[in-house]
Amino acid sequence: MDITVVGSGGWGTALSLLLLENGNDVTMWSYFDKETETMRDTGENPYLKGVALPKELKLTSDLHSVTGARAVVLATPSYAVRETARRIAPLLSPDTVVISVSKGIERDSSLCMTQIIEQEIGASFPIAALSGPSHAEEVGRRIPTAVVSACNDIEVAEWVQELFMNERFRVYSSDDIIGVELAAALKNVIALCAGCCDGMGYGDNTKAMLMTRGLAEIARVGVVMGGKKETFAGLAGMGDLIVTCTSVHSRNRRAGLLIGAGMEPQEAMKQVGAVVEGYYAAASGMEMAKRCGVEMPITEATYNVLYNHAPLNEMFMSLMTRRQKRETDEGWI
Numbered sequence: 001m002d003i004t005v006v007g008s009g010g011w012g013t014a015l016s017l018l019l020l021e022n023g024n025d026v027t028m029w030s031y032f033d034k035e036t037e038t039m040r041d042t043g044e045n046p047y048l049k050g051v052a053l054p055k056e057l058k059l060t061s062d063l064h065s066v067t068g069a070r071a072v073v074l075a076t077p078s079y080a081v082r083e084t085a086r087r088i089a090p091l092l093s094p095d096t097v098v099i100s101v102s103k104g105i106e107r108d109s110s111l112c113m114t115q116i117i118e119q120e121i122g123a124s125f126p127i128a129a130l131s132g133p134s135h136a137e138e139v140g141r142r143i144p145t146a147v148v149s150a151c152n153d154i155e156v157a158e159w160v161q162e163l164f165m166n167e168r169f170r171v172y173s174s175d176d177i178i179g180v181e182l183a184a185a186l187k188n189v190i191a192l193c194a195g196c197c198d199g200m201g202y203g204d205n206t207k208a209m210l211m212t213r214g215l216a217e218i219a220r221v222g223v224v225m226g227g228k229k230e231t232f233a234g235l236a237g238m239g240d241l242i243v244t245c246t247s248v249h250s251r252n253r254r255a256g257l258l259i260g261a262g263m264e265p266q267e268a269m270k271q272v273g274a275v276v277e278g279y280y281a282a283a284s285g286m287e288m289a290k291r292c293g294v295e296m297p298i299t300e301a302t303y304n305v306l307y308n309h310a311p312l313n314e315m316f317m318s319l320m321t322r323r324q325k326r327e328t329d330e331g332w333i
Contacts, residue, residue, distance in 0.1 A: 001025065001163075004066045006084060007075030008035060008059075009274075010047040010136035011101060015073060015164075017140060020057055022166055027058040027065045031076075036061045047274075051140040064091055071097045071163060073130075074117065077275045078104025078185075081113050085120035097126045099160055103184040104277050105284035110291060112181035126156040129177055130164065131184040132235040133243035135250075139169065146170040148235045150180040172235065179227025183218060183237040186285050186299070188252045188278035190214030191244035193302045195253035196312060199260020210298060211245050217296040221285070224292045252278040265306045282306055297322060 001024045005016045008030035016028040030036045036059050039045050043053050053059075066072050066088045076084050081102050092098070098121065100113040111119070114127045121127075132147030139145050149164070149171050151157040157173040165171040174180055190210060197206045218241075219232035231237055244250045255276045258268035269276050282303040289296040301319055304310035 001070045002068060003027070003071045003073065003163075004029060004069040005073040005075055006063075006066065006088065007073075007077075007102075008039070008045065008047070009075065009077070010045070010140070011134075012073070012075030013045045013048045013051070013053070014136040014140040015075060015101060016057055017051070017054075018164060018166070018169055019073075020054065022163070024163075025058075026056075027060055027069075029063060029065055030059065030061050033061045048136060048140045063087055066096070067091045068093050069096055071099060071160075073099045073101055074113075075101045078102045078106075078113060078277060079275070079280065082106070082116045082120060085117045089121040092121060092125065094124075097128065097156065097159065100127065100129045100181075101131070103131065103181075103188065105182070105185045105281055105288065107280065107284045107287060110284060110288045112178065112185065114177055114181060126151065126153065126159075128156050128160045129181050129184075130160065130171075131180050131240065133239040135243065135247060137249045142168050144168050144170075146172065146235055146239070148172045148174050148180055150174040150177040150236070152177055174231065174234075174236075176228045176231045178225055179222050179231030180236040182222040182225060182227055183232050184240055185277070185281050186218045186221070187214070187237070187241040187244055188276075188281045189285055189299050189302050190218070190241060190278075191250055191252035192256040192259075192276070192278035192282070192306075193298055194245035195250070195256020195258075196260035196302075196305070197256070198253070199257040199262075200312065200316075201260075207245065211241055214298050215241055217294075217298060221288055221292055221294045221296060224294055225288070251276050255279070259305065260312065278302075279306060 003024045003026050005012050005028045020026045102113045128151040134145050149157045149160040154175045161171040161173045255268045255272050285299040286303045301315040
């Protein structure tokens with residue numbers, strides 16, 4: 001099957017290798033000509049060091065490579081999804097399935113990635129999302145991983161499930177695409193906050209508190225937005241939250257570590273050297289919370305640190321001294 005992966009970061013590369021391994025004819029597109037040339041010359045992607053790129057993997061900077069593809073995997077950073085979807089829209093073949101593997105929420109619109117894609121390419125194309133606890137560094141090295149394929153049309157979700165699944169990459173299917181995408185995007189905020197916790201020298205108790213209560217507020221807003229509460233206890237919710245809050249591979253956690261140690265947020269983003277999705281998701285999450293009338297205290301505290309220069313210690317204290325309440329007051333769990 002002809003597949004084009006649009007985006008040549010670590011995640012796009014890891015998925016390209018997986019799809020190639022599954023017997024597909026795979027082309028990976030890069031925005032930069034020089035990056036494509038470097039990968040051809042070295043047989044490696046600097047974003048996924050130590051993982052060889054087989055000669056069978058086609059590398060290109062020509063976006064016309066999406067034409068004729070049975071599936072197009074959009075693996076760009078979230079901020080580039082709208083522009084990229086707009087550019088590929090006139091190039092897609094009528095039977096193409098578009099699969100979003102980017103995690104984020106558009107700030108001004110509060111739209112998830114598949115909603116943005118649908119706006120740009122039209123509703124006639126099947127659009128799915130693939131998400132879950134899946135660091136590119138591990139998937140690229142063939143470490144066992146499980147994710148979820150989601151689409152409002154469960155048959156499309158199951159088609160994508162079969163496309164990606166093999167003995168080292170297990171895929172579950174879901175018809176709750178909004179829940180899957182919101183969980184994937186908003187967990188980055190909690191991971192950034194968990195990194196701050198580590199950087200400040202707090203312990204496992206604190207991180208467990210942030211992760212648990214963070215998942216509760218993600219689920220609150222997710223259900224109001226139309227997601228299913230059980231989705232947030234699954235791979236796209238709890239699973240992705242655990243791995244992003246605790247892993248050395250997590251850019252969000254690394255940024256939080258630097259901020260917790262005293263670095264200014266903007267400098268921390270530069271120091272990480274790659275897109276920190278939690279930075280943007282904190283702003284999107286705040287907009288969404290306001291629109292829905294849902295309390296998201298951890299997201300709000302993180303937003304204030306990142307955008308309003310609020311002292312980190314004061315924000316932690318504000319969370320610890322909130323009014324007394326029952327754990328299940330919000331009707332979740």
